[in-house]
Amino acid sequence: MKRPSLRRPTSEELRHAAARAQDGAGRAITSALTPLGSALRSRRVGDARSIAHRPELDAPTTILVTSPAFADGQEIPARHCGPGIGESISPALAWDGVPTGTRRLLIVLEDLDHPSARHTGILAAAVLEATGAEGALPEGWFSRDNPALTWLKDYRGRRGYIAPRPLPGHGAHRYVVHVVAIDTPITPPPGSDLTELVPMLAGRVTARGRLTGTRSA
Numbered sequence: 001m002k003r004p005s006l007r008r009p010t011s012e013e014l015r016h017a018a019a020r021a022q023d024g025a026g027r028a029i030t031s032a033l034t035p036l037g038s039a040l041r042s043r044r045v046g047d048a049r050s051i052a053h054r055p056e057l058d059a060p061t062t063i064l065v066t067s068p069a070f071a072d073g074q075e076i077p078a079r080h081c082g083p084g085i086g087e088s089i090s091p092a093l094a095w096d097g098v099p100t101g102t103r104r105l106l107i108v109l110e111d112l113d114h115p116s117a118r119h120t121g122i123l124a125a126a127v128l129e130a131t132g133a134e135g136a137l138p139e140g141w142f143s144r145d146n147p148a149l150t151w152l153k154d155y156r157g158r159r160g161y162i163a164p165r166p167l168p169g170h171g172a173h174r175y176v177v178h179v180v181a182i183d184t185p186i187t188p189p190p191g192s193d194l195t196e197l198v199p200m201l202a203g204r205v206t207a208r209g210r211l212t213g214t215r216s217a
Contacts, residue, residue: 084165
């Protein structure tokens with residue numbers, strides 16, 4: 001009796017199978033966490049604790065920050081969100097109005113609605129070289145292994161792009177991308193976080209801007 005030939009699945013079929021498995025796992029996680037998110041719905045970091053209010057980051061001029069992925073105040077596409085929603089790929093960014101003489105840019109992603117009492121709301125923060133005026137970074141540029149970036153650690157000690165991923169059932173979250181122009185080639189101390197860097201920036205910030213996106217689980 002002739003045995004049927006075994007066909008190896010194509011890479012496209014494997015990709016779809018992985019996506020279906022991820023979707024299933026994501027739905028299971030969402031279902032399990034939704035009651036917790038609902039219970040914590042009123043607990044949020046809040047705008048009052050945003051780094052936008054740190055006096056060391058005051059600046060005389062404003063940077064216009066945009067993204068081709070979403071407009072200010074609009075929903076962040078799924079592909080730029082975390083596990084269970086998307087692919088954790090950082091969105092493309094563009095800016096205009098960075099002053100001449102800028103030596104570094106500090107870029108921060110902040111979740112103003114994170115429910116944890118321990119969480120500062122900072123998801124990711126990195127320093128990169130800059131020359132001023134206009135600039136743009138492509139999608140996926142904010143990766144942990146990008147040598148052009150000096151990452152600061154978050155409150156868990158993680159470095160890299162921690163993608164938006166609101167707690168299921170917690171409601172809409174506001175995610176803010178901050179772009180801060182610095183007039184000196186400052187280098188964050190090894191292993192430092194944003195709370196250690198910000199005091200070093202007093203009197204060194206020449207402009208700043210922000211872009212806000214929203215996302216629900």
